[in-house]
Amino acid sequence: MxxxxxxxxxxxxxxxxxxxxxxxxxxxxxxxxxxxxxxxxxxxxxxxxxxxxMVEYPFIDDDKCTSCGKCVSVCQFNALAKVKGDIMLFEKLCHGCGACEIVCEYDALTYKKRELxxxxxxxxxxxxxxxxxxxxxxxxxxxxxxxxxxxxxxxxxxxxxxxxxxxxxxxxxxxxxxxxxxxxxxxxxxxxxxxxxxxxxxxxxxxxxxxxxxxxxxxxxxxxxxxxxxxxxxxxxxxxxxxxxxxxxxxxxxxxxxxxxxxxxxxxxxxxxxxx
Missing domain, CATH: 3.40.50.300 (P-loop containing nucleotide triphosphate hydrolases)
Incomplete structure (x- = not known):
C-alpha cells in the first residue's frame, strides 16, 4: 500500500x-x-x-561535428543551440531522450553521465x-x-x-x-x-x-x-x-x-x- x-x-x-x-x-x-x-x-x-x-547528457566530438544543426532542431528542451557556427550544450537542460544522437549523421554525439x-x-x-x-x-x-x-x-x-x-x-x-x-x-x-x-x-x-x-x-x-x-x-x-x-x-x-x-x-x- x-x-x-x-x-x-x-x-x-x-x-x-x-x-x-x-x-x-x-x-x-x-x-x-x-x-x-x-x-x-x-x-x-x-x-x-x-x-x-546519475543522468546522461550528450558529448560533442568537435572533430566529427559539422555544426549542421540537426541536433539543435530535434531537441525539445533547448539543451542545444547553434551559436556562430558552433553547437553549444546546456547540460542541465538535457533530459537524456537520445534524439540528438539519433539524428546526427556523423556520429559526433555520444552520451556521458553526471551526478544529479x-x-x-x-x-x-x-x-x-x-x-x-x-x-x-x-x-x-x-x-x-x-x-x-x-x-x-x-x-x-x-x-x-x-x-x-x-x-x-x-x-x-x-x-x-x-x-x-x-x-x-x-x-x-x-x-x-x-x-x-x-x-x-x-x-x-x-x-x-x-x-x-x-x-x-x-x-x-x-x-x-x-x-x-x-x-x-x-x-x-x-x-x-x-x-x-x-x-x-x-x-x-x-x-x-x-x-x-x-x-x-x-x-x-x-x-x-x-x-x-
Missing part, C-alpha cells in the same frame, strides 16, 4: 503529518521532496547507505527511511524521484511528496494507491487545495483531507469538504504546544497528547482509503 501525502502549497504541515503518520502506521517513510527533504530532521534515522543518481543528486537510506524505530537529495543548482528533480521510488517495498509506504502540483508531484503520484491532502484553513490553503484535489481525481486516486492548524471552527475547508462530499480524515489543532515541539525539531508522536491524535488519524486513514 503506497500512500502519497501532498499539499497544494508549501507550509501546510505536509512533512509534519507524513513523519508522524509513518510512526503511527509503522510504515516505511520516503521523502520525495528532493529539493528540500526535511523529514529526516524530525525522524533522525541512522544513515546506512547512500547511492548516487543522491539517495540516502536509513532506519529509526524499526522504520525504513529513504530520501532523495537534489544537487544545488540542478533544475530537474524528476530523475531523483524516479530512482527513489523504483523499488518500493510491498509493505506500507508513506510517500512525502513535493509541495504544489508540478511534474515532481505527478511523478510521485504514479506510484500511489491512495493519497492524503494536507491543508490549512486559509484562503490560500483552499485555493491550492482545489488544484491538488483535481490532480488526484485526474489519476483516480482515493483521497482524504487533513486540516492542519485547525481553529476548531466551521472554517472554509470544512465547508468545502461538505459541499464537494470529500472525506475529512481529521484535524490537527492550532496550538502553542505543537508549534514549540515543531520548532525544536521534535517528533510530535513522542508527546502523549499528539500520539493519541496521530493514532486516531491513522485509523481514519485506513477507513477513508479503503485499506487493503
Amino acid at each position: 503506497n500512500i502519497a501525502v501532498l499539499s497544494g502549497k508549501g507550509g501546510t504541515g505536509k512533512t509534519t503529518v507524513s513523519t508522524n503518520l509513518a510512526l503511527a502506521l509503522k510504515s516505511n517513510y520516503i521523502d520525495c521532496d528532493v529539493e528540500e527533504p526535511n523529514g529526516f530532521i524530525f525522524l533522525k534515522p541512522k544513515i546506512e547507505k547512500t547511492e548516487q543518481v 543528486g543522491n539517495i540516502e537510506f536509513g532506519k529509526v524505530r524499526d522504520i525504513n527511511c529513504s530520501r532523495g537529495i537534489l544537487n544545488i543548482g540542478e533544475p530537474m528533480a524528476v530523475p531523483v524521484i524516479r530512482e527513489l521510488l523504483k523499488n518500493l517495498s510491498k509493505d506500507i509506504n508513506l510517500i512525502d511528496c513535493p509541495p504544489g502540483t508540478s511534474c515532481n508531484v505527478v511523478t510521485a503520484l504514479k506510484y500511489a494507491h491512495g493519497s492524503i491532502l494536507v491543508t490549512e484553513p486559509s484562503a490560500f490553503g483552499l485555493h491550492d487545495l482545489k488544484m491538488a484535489v483535481e490532480l488526484v481525481k485526474m489519476y483516480n486516486i482515493p483521497f482524504g483531507i487533513i486540516i492542519n492548524k485547525d481553529d476548531g471552527k466551521d472554517n472554509i475547508i470544512k465547508k468545502y469538504c461538505r459541499d464537494e462530499k470529500i472525506n475529512l480524515i481529521g484535524t490537527i489543532p492550532y496550538n502553542r504546544k505543537t508549534a514549540v515541539l515543531y520548532s525544536n525539531g521534535d517528533i510530535l508522536y513522542d508527546d502523549l497528547e499528539h500520539k493519541i491524535l496521530f493514532d486516531e488519524l491513522s485509523k481514519s486513514v485506513k477507513e477513508v482509503l479503503n485499506w487493503n
